Amino acid sequence: MTTIAYLGDEVSAAGYRLAGARVRTPAPEEARTALAEACGQAQLVLLSSRLAAAIGEQPLRAALSAMSPLVLIVPDPEGGVPVPDLAARLHAQLGLEA
Numbered sequence: 001m002t003t004i005a006y007l008g009d010e011v012s013a014a015g016y017r018l019a020g021a022r023v024r025t026p027a028p029e030e031a032r033t034a035l036a037e038a039c040g041q042a043q044l045v046l047l048s049s050r051l052a053a054a055i056g057e058q059p060l061r062a063a064l065s066a067m068s069p070l071v072l073i074v075p076d077p078e079g080g081v082p083v084p085d086l087a088a089r090l091h092a093q094l095g096l097e098a
Helices: 010-018 028-041 048-057 059-065 087-092
Strands: 002-007 020-022 041-049 070-074
Touching: 002 028, 010 020, 010 059, 020 028, 028 041, 028 048, 028 059, 041 048, 048 059, 048 070, 059 070
Parallel strands: 002 020, 002 041, 041 070
Antiparallel strands: none
8 A cells, every 4th residue: 555645736746756655647627536546545645735626525525534544635836726724624613713
């Protein structure tokens, strides 16, 4: 089983490949299938924010909330799609919003 998988852009994929990750650069319409395959093969799946936006809310939420593998959204180098603010989400869920 591959330890780390990265799904996203080619530039970031080159860096993750050098670090030993298995990488894939799927088109947006292939994102959901690529995520399912990566989740079956890796213990950690890193997903670019641009590709995460193409997956759809329900499948992405299911992948992020699963106990295994750990799925994390990482920023795109262009910064076009922001990474979800986990701290703000947790504050809202706990009723700590100001």
